[in-house]
Amino acid sequence: MTPKEICGKLADKLGLVLDFKEEAGDPWASIPTDKWQQACRIAREEPELSLDFLRSLCGVDRPDDGEIEIVVHLFSYKHRHAFVMHTKTDRAAPRLESVSGIWPAAIWHERETFDLFGVDFPGNPDLRRILLPDDWVGHPLLKDYEEQESYRGIPTTRPGYEKKPFGPRLKKAKPVPKKEEQ
Amino acid sequence: MTEILQVAPDREELVLNMGPHHPSTHGVLRFVVHTDGEIMRKAVPDVGYLHRGLEKIAELQTYPGYMPYTDRINYLEAMFCNMAYATAVEKLLGTEIPPRAEILRVIACELNRIASHHITLGCITMDLGAFTPFVYLLREREKINDLMEALCGNRLTFNYMRIGGVSQDVDDKWLKQLETFLDHFEPVIDEFDKLISYNEILVKRMAEVAVICAEDAVGFGLVGPNLRASGVDWDVRRDLPYGAYPQMAFQVPVGIGEKGVVGDCFDRFIVRVEEMRQSCKIIRQCLSNLPEGDIKAKVPKMLKPPAGEVYSCVEGARGEMGVYLVSDGTTSPYRLKWRTGSFAGLSIIEHISRGLMIADLVAVIATLDVIAPEMDR
Amino acid sequence: MEQLSNYIADYFELSGLAREIIFAVLILVVAAVVFIVALTISGLLTLAERRVAGRIQSRVGPNRVGPLGLLQWLADGLKLIMKEDIVPAASDGPMFRLAPYLVVVGVFAAFVSVPFGQLLIAADLNVGIIYLLAITSLVTVGVLMSGWASNNKWSLLGGIRAAAQIVSYEVPSALAVLSVVLLSVTLSMSDIIAAQGSWPWAWYLFHNPFAFLAFFLYFTAAIAEGNRTPFDLPEAESELVSGYNTEYSGMRFAGFFLGEFANIYLMSAIATTLFFGGWQIPTVTPEQQAASWGLQIIGLLIFVAKASLGCFVVIWLRWTFPRLRVDQLMSVCYRYLVPLAFLCLLANAVYLLVVPAGTLIDQIIHYGTAALGGLVALIFFWRVLHHIRSVGDRLNLNVLARGKKLRFDPSIQARRYGRFRRKKFMKETN
Numbered sequence: 001m002t003p004k005e006i007c008g009k010l011a012d013k014l015g016l017v018l019d020f021k022e023e024a025g026d027p028w029a030s031i032p033t034d035k036w037q038q039a040c041r042i043a044r045e046e047p048e049l050s051l052d053f054l055r056s057l058c059g060v061d062r063p064d065d066g067e068i069e070i071v072v073h074l075f076s077y078k079h080r081h082a083f084v085m086h087t088k089t090d091r092a093a094p095r096l097e098s099v100s101g102i103w104p105a106a107i108w109h110e111r112e113t114f115d116l117f118g119v120d121f122p123g124n125p126d127l128r129r130i131l132l133p134d135d136w137v138g139h140p141l142l143k144d145y146e147e148q149e150s151y152r153g154i155p156t157t158r159p160g161y162e163k164k165p166f167g168p169r170l171k172k173a174k175p176v177p178k179k180e181e182q
Numbered sequence: 183m184t185e186i187l188q189v190a191p192d193r194e195e196l197v198l199n200m201g202p203h204h205p206s207t208h209g210v211l212r213f214v215v216h217t218d219g220e221i222m223r224k225a226v227p228d229v230g231y232l233h234r235g236l237e238k239i240a241e242l243q244t245y246p247g248y249m250p251y252t253d254r255i256n257y258l259e260a261m262f263c264n265m266a267y268a269t270a271v272e273k274l275l276g277t278e279i280p281p282r283a284e285i286l287r288v289i290a291c292e293l294n295r296i297a298s299h300h301i302t303l304g305c306i307t308m309d310l311g312a313f314t315p316f317v318y319l320l321r322e323r324e325k326i327n328d329l330m331e332a333l334c335g336n337r338l339t340f341n342y343m344r345i346g347g348v349s350q351d352v353d354d355k356w357l358k359q360l361e362t363f364l365d366h367f368e369p370v371i372d373e374f375d376k377l378i379s380y381n382e383i384l385v386k387r388m389a390e391v392a393v394i395c396a397e398d399a400v401g402f403g404l405v406g407p408n409l410r411a412s413g414v415d416w417d418v419r420r421d422l423p424y425g426a427y428p429q430m431a432f433q434v435p436v437g438i439g440e441k442g443v444v445g446d447c448f449d450r451f452i453v454r455v456e457e458m459r460q461s462c463k464i465i466r467q468c469l470s471n472l473p474e475g476d477i478k479a480k481v482p483k484m485l486k487p488p489a490g491e492v493y494s495c496v497e498g499a500r501g502e503m504g505v506y507l508v509s510d511g512t513t514s515p516y517r518l519k520w521r522t523g524s525f526a527g528l529s530i531i532e533h534i535s536r537g538l539m540i541a542d543l544v545a546v547i548a549t550l551d552v553i554a555p556e557m558d559r
Numbered sequence: 560m561e562q563l564s565n566y567i568a569d570y571f572e573l574s575g576l577a578r579e580i581i582f583a584v585l586i587l588v589v590a591a592v593v594f595i596v597a598l599t600i601s602g603l604l605t606l607a608e609r610r611v612a613g614r615i616q617s618r619v620g621p622n623r624v625g626p627l628g629l630l631q632w633l634a635d636g637l638k639l640i641m642k643e644d645i646v647p648a649a650s651d652g653p654m655f656r657l658a659p660y661l662v663v664v665g666v667f668a669a670f671v672s673v674p675f676g677q678l679l680i681a682a683d684l685n686v687g688i689i690y691l692l693a694i695t696s697l698v699t700v701g702v703l704m705s706g707w708a709s710n711n712k713w714s715l716l717g718g719i720r721a722a723a724q725i726v727s728y729e730v731p732s733a734l735a736v737l738s739v740v741l742l743s744v745t746l747s748m749s750d751i752i753a754a755q756g757s758w759p760w761a762w763y764l765f766h767n768p769f770a771f772l773a774f775f776l777y778f779t780a781a782i783a784e785g786n787r788t789p790f791d792l793p794e795a796e797s798e799l800v801s802g803y804n805t806e807y808s809g810m811r812f813a814g815f816f817l818g819e820f821a822n823i824y825l826m827s828a829i830a831t832t833l834f835f836g837g838w839q840i841p842t843v844t845p846e847q848q849a850a851s852w853g854l855q856i857i858g859l860l861i862f863v864a865k866a867s868l869g870c871f872v873v874i875w876l877r878w879t880f881p882r883l884r885v886d887q888l889m890s891v892c893y894r895y896l897v898p899l900a901f902l903c904l905l906a907n908a909v910y911l912l913v914v915p916a917g918t919l920i921d922q923i924i925h926y927g928t929a930a931l932g933g934l935v936a937l938i939f940f941w942r943v944l945h946h947i948r949s950v951g952d953r954l955n956l957n958v959l960a961r962g963k964k965l966r967f968d969p970s971i972q973a974r975r976y977g978r979f980r981r982k983k984f985m986k987e988t989n
Contacts, residue, residue: 024490025274025509052400055493056521060508073493073506073521077400077416084493105403108529116237131230131558141238198712220716220885311788311882317616373950383789383881540716541792541884 003027006049006083013042028071028084036087037097043074043083044102051076051083057099057109059117061091063143068094068117089119098123116141195223198540202231208305208547209554211528217540225535225543227528232558240518245271245485246345248515253339255520256556258301261287261294262498264343266520269424270494270505271345274487282475283347284426289360289468290333290342291496292461296367297326298499299454306451306548307378310387315378322370325363332356345485347478357469368462371455379455380441388451389442392534392546396445402533403526406501407457408550411437411449418497425496430467432460450549486513493521500524500551524556590671593681597670601820602632607867608820608874615878639816642809650806651708658705659807659814665697666818666825673828674748676838676859677848687748688740691829692733695784698818699725702793702803705815709806718803720885721793725784727892732780734900735773738907739763739833742770752837753845760929764834768928769906774834776900778869781826783892785819787873789880790888827869831862838862 001009004020007029011018019030031039043051051074060069067088074083089096098121100107110121111130118139121127129136137148147156200213210231216223236255240248252267253260265287272279279287300323304316327337334342334350342348378384394404399412409416417434419427435456437449489511495504501523508517527550535543567581606621606628613620621628646655672687674680684690699722706718740746742763743754755762763770783790794804804815831837838858840848848854883891914921 024276024488025492025507026490028491054403055495055502055504056506056519058506058517058519060517071491071506073504077414080421082493084491103403104398104401104533105526105529108525129230131233133230140235196712198716307881311791312880313612314616314878317618321617378881381881383883386887387881387884539884539886 001048001079001081003029003081003083006051006081009046009049010039010042013046014039026082026084028086031085031087033087033089033096037099037102039085040072040099040102043085048079049076049083050078051081052103053077054099054103054105054109055082057106057113059113059119059141061117061141061143062088063091066091068119070096070113070119072099093120094118095120095122097121098127100124115139118142194218200225200543208552209557211547211552211554211557213531213543215540215543220539220541222535222538222540222543225531225538227531229528229554230558232554234555234559236559237518237520240515242514244513245487245515248518249344250339250341253341254555255559256498256500256503256522256524256553257338258553259294259298259499259503260338260340261290261342262496262503263520264340265291265425266494266496266498266503266505268343268345269496270492270507271485271487273492273494274490274507274509275345275481275485277346277479277481279347279425279479280476281426281473283477283479285468285472286348286352286477287343288426288430289465290330290340290348292464292468293326293329293360294340295461295499296458297323297330299458300326302499302548302551303374303451303454306545307384309544309548310384312378312381312384315374318370318374318377322367325366329356329360329363332359344478346481347476349478351477357472360465361469364462364465368459371458371462375455379452385441385448387541388447388545388549391442391447391542392538392549393443394445394530394534398530398533399445402530404501404530405523405526406498406551407453408450408501408523408527410435411453412445413437418495418502422495424494426468429471430464432464432467435460447545447549450551454551484513486511495521498523500527500553500556520559522556522559524552524554527552528557589681593670594667597667597821597824598817600824601817602636604820604824604870605635605816606632607870608877611871611874612878615875636813639813640810644810645806645808647710647806650710654704654708655806656811658701658708659811659818661701661704662698662818663814665695665701666821668697669694669825670821672748673825674752674832674837675862676855677749677752677845678855679859680749683747683749685745685747688736688746688751688829688833691748691825692729692736695822695825696725696729698822705807706803709803711806714803714805717793717805721786721803724786724790724793724888724892727889728780728783728790728896731776731892731896731900732784734897734904735777735780736829736833738773738900738904739770739777741904741907741911742766748832748837752832752839755836755839757836757839757841757843759836759841760926762834762836765925765929765932767907767910767924768931769903769910770834771928771932772899773903773907774830776896776903777833778826778830778872780892780896780900781830782873782876783888785822785826785873787819787823788877789882791877791882792885792888823870823873824866827866827873828862830869831865835865837865 004027007018007020010029014035016032016035021028021030043049053075055073055075057070057072060071062069065088068091070087070089072085072087074085075081087096094117096119098106098110100110100121100123107124107126108130110119110124111127113119114121114124114127115129115131116139128134132140133151136151138145140147150156195216195218198215198217200215202210202212212228212231214226214228216225234254236251239251243251249264249267252263255263300319304319307313308316330340331337333352333356334340336342342350394408394412396413399409399414404412413436415434415436418424419430420432420434435453437444437453439446439449440452441448487509489509491506491508493504493506495502497503502521503523504521506517506519506521507515510516531543531546531550531552534546538546567585571577609631610620610622610628621631624631624634646652669691671681672684672690674683674687702725703718703722706714706716706721709715709718740751743751745751745754751763759765764774765771786793804812807815838848838861839845840854840857840861843854848858914924
């Protein structure tokens with residue numbers, strides 16, 4: 001099934017009209033947050049969909065919209081179709097129902113999203129930081145993350161280091177000076 | 183055998199720390215093991231020692247500038263990481279890769295798969311006590327390293343692929359060397375099999391240990407040889423073909439419970455040995471139809487892919503290496519997420535470790551082929 | 560020893576207390592000699608292990624220190640002596656310090672009874688073999704002590720596993736030894752050797768099929784007692800770092816380390832004594848041998864050669880096989896080796912009763928077993944040749960593996976030659 005058909009089927013089952021975006025790259029469906037767990041359950045258990053492989057569950061920080069998007073990539077070994085679902089959570093107090101009961105793989109993916117974005121997943125049996133130490137302050141992958149001054153007495157910057165502004169570096173490389181005759 | 187034992191709840195537990203420094207060369211991983219004597223109650227992994235923030239770094243780099251970082255996601259299969267990233271950006275851009283570049287990419291990837299399996303198989307046998315196969319496989323891997331050095335200048339973190347193709351071309355001399363290597367290497371796999379694969383002690387250590395059924399494997403998101411060993415016949419190269427793989431004919435080894443149960447450690451071990459043979463076959467096919475032409479498509483210097491998102495995956499040595507790339511039309515990615523096989527591999531250890539012995543935990547970690555940098559990024 | 564001390568006392572015309580003192584001094588001298596011999600043997604064994612391991616793994620092994628690396632063990636010993644003496648603060652001090660001594664004593668004291676030659680045995684006890692089996696049990700206590708006193712859960716696990724393993728495998732080991740002692744009727748090491756014939760088919764190995772079996776049982780149990788792969792789970796590197804050895808460094812670690820290698824030699828020596836005819840030279844009877852010093856030296860060389868072959872096999876096994884898991888180890892012992900060992904003992908006893916020595920049936924069985932053994936050896940060597948041929952040019956049989964050594968290798972001679980010569984060398988090679 002193509003992603004559009006899957007989205008249609010999901011929309012039928014949920015009884016809503018789902019927003020389906022087709023830009024450059026993969027198309028994706030936007031699920032309202034309160035229907036999230038239901039949609040995931042239908043995606044997994046509906047025999048025509050049977051999206052049993054949770055490829056990835058991650059967050060995308062959208063500070064301009066004041067939201068953190070949770071993106072889920074699914075795949076079905078049986079039908080060989082893929083599907084992408086997005087949902088949005090409020091950036092100030094992000095929380096989303098956990099889908100770890102549906103796909104056990106989600107336990108660690110949700111832990112990682114909690115660790116790096118601060119999204120709370122009630123229902124996850126083991127929600128604690130995974131990649132960073134347990135007493136780390138802050139959630140690094142947020143766009144406005146500022147690193148703490150020191151961690152357990154270890155300074156995070158070298159003395160004499162000026163912090164550069166956040167953003168891509170586009171400086172041109174300096175021309176290599178010609179070698180003089182030895 | 184390792185049946186799941188019923189342990190009385192009032193027995194005392196011994197809490198052991200298989201610390202970040204330990205002689206198994208799987209990277210820096212830590213396990214907190216609750217045991218009752220030798221039998222484990224649970225083994226809780228504690229990861230993050232190798233977290234370098236590569237996903238955040240991507241938001242600072244330009245698209246072509248991030249390519250050397252991709253090597254470090256998993257330095258043992260750097261070509262696959264390169265390729266995953268390159269195919270993701272190329273999907274967004276919609277560029278077409280010249281056929282010569284596709285074939286060169288496949289050659290590089292399959293060579294890297296063989297090299298990565300050398301390390302994996304060597305580590306499995308070394309962790310189980312047979313030190314010699316590791317040294318033999320390293321000896322063979324040196325030959326691959328030499329080939330790679332002649333190809334792209336690096337022995338480990340190759341940085342060979344570019345967005346739009348590859349960076350270096352090959353000449354006949356290198357192709358001849360590659361063919362000599364293949365002629366030399368295929369009997370070595372048979373020798374390895376004869377020497378250690380079916381050794382009674384190794385089989386007894388791995389057969390029927392830590393069986394992962396197909397349902398669990400799919401549910402926990404295992405990919406690659408781990409998934410195939412559990413009986414699920416799935417390979418991204420064959421089932422969702424990309425690059426030059428549609429032209430290649432190869433078989434996909436699936437675990438059949440040869441010495442025990444489907445999905446035990448021995449299956450995971452023997453599937454990897456078979457994969458090495460198939461990789462040799464693929465490389466030979468590539469060698470025989472290598473077209474002439476460019477090695478890199480023309481891409482603009484200031485790469486600005488259109489706003490959108492894409493998920494693209496390649497079949498790495500440790501399974502499906504996926505890249506989820508969100509672009510907002512500027513010169514650097516907006517969000518880049520790596521979906522790696524070791525992440526899932528490590529998450530299943532807590533689930534299957536109940537009732538195993540400590541010695542089995544080592545076998546499980548080794549056969550699940552967990553590599554810390556890929557896990558932590 | 561007593562004769563010698565009496566001889567010396569008579570020479571100097573002393574009596575009474577002086578005699579006892581001379582006796583005591585003589586004992587100490589002999590003990591020191593035996594200790595040094597045992598140390599040298601275990602040191603050389605460490606070198607042999609590393610060279611053999613290197614060749615098996617298609618690399619070289621140490622070849623820098625001394626010709627062919629023959630002084631490597633001295634360098635290692637010197638390094639270990641010079642290391643910092645670390646005693647973990649939370650460990651149980653006296654026990655921690657005492658444990659290596661127990662292991663060293665347990666193993667090295669057994670060398671007193673090893674029959675290197677017909678007259679070259681420090682103490683020809685009339686209960687020699689039992690003394691050997693008993694004194695090596697002291698190692699168990701040392702290992703347990705080190706595991707506990709290290710105050711480290713992994714060491715504790717290693718120590719417990721080691722103790723369980725050593726104690727369990729003593730049963731089949733002793734039973735196999737006993738079944739051979741039945742054949743020789745005596746427990747003294749020299750007499751066991753003298754009771755065998757000098758030609759290979761007269762060894763106890765080929766005496767009857769159950770003695771043949773007893774050899775394999777003894778050898779397996781001995782490897783397990785020595786904590787060698789495939790039974791080295793107590794010191795499994797990938798899990799326990801070093802098991803009961805972990806917290807030890809410097810000379811204390813050297814105690815454990817040398818104890819392990821001396822144990823290998825000891826087990827080989829016992830196997831040589833019991834099964835392979837010890838210092839017997841073909842065509843020479845023990846009486847003739849006792850008369851001539853030349854023949855004694857040859858006997859010593861023969862004994863050392865046979866024991867070294869056994870050591871080589873033990874080292875070879877280490878670098879070939881993976882290791883057994885603890886429960887598999889125990890099940891091998893109690894479910895396979897112990898019943899087989901009992902069977903061996905009973906069958907040997909019944910054999911001796913039913914088949915009197917020297918009769919036709921005895922001869923047939925004897926030579927039949929010898930022929931069987933010869934056939935097994937032949938098949939083995941044929942297969943080795945077959946594999947060598949099939950591997951082709953990948954095999955490098957250069958046993959000594961003399962690599963091309965640069966005359967002015969900066970890595971070894973950087974300090975010996977001054978800066979001027981080093982610069983000259985660098986300019987020459989670049």
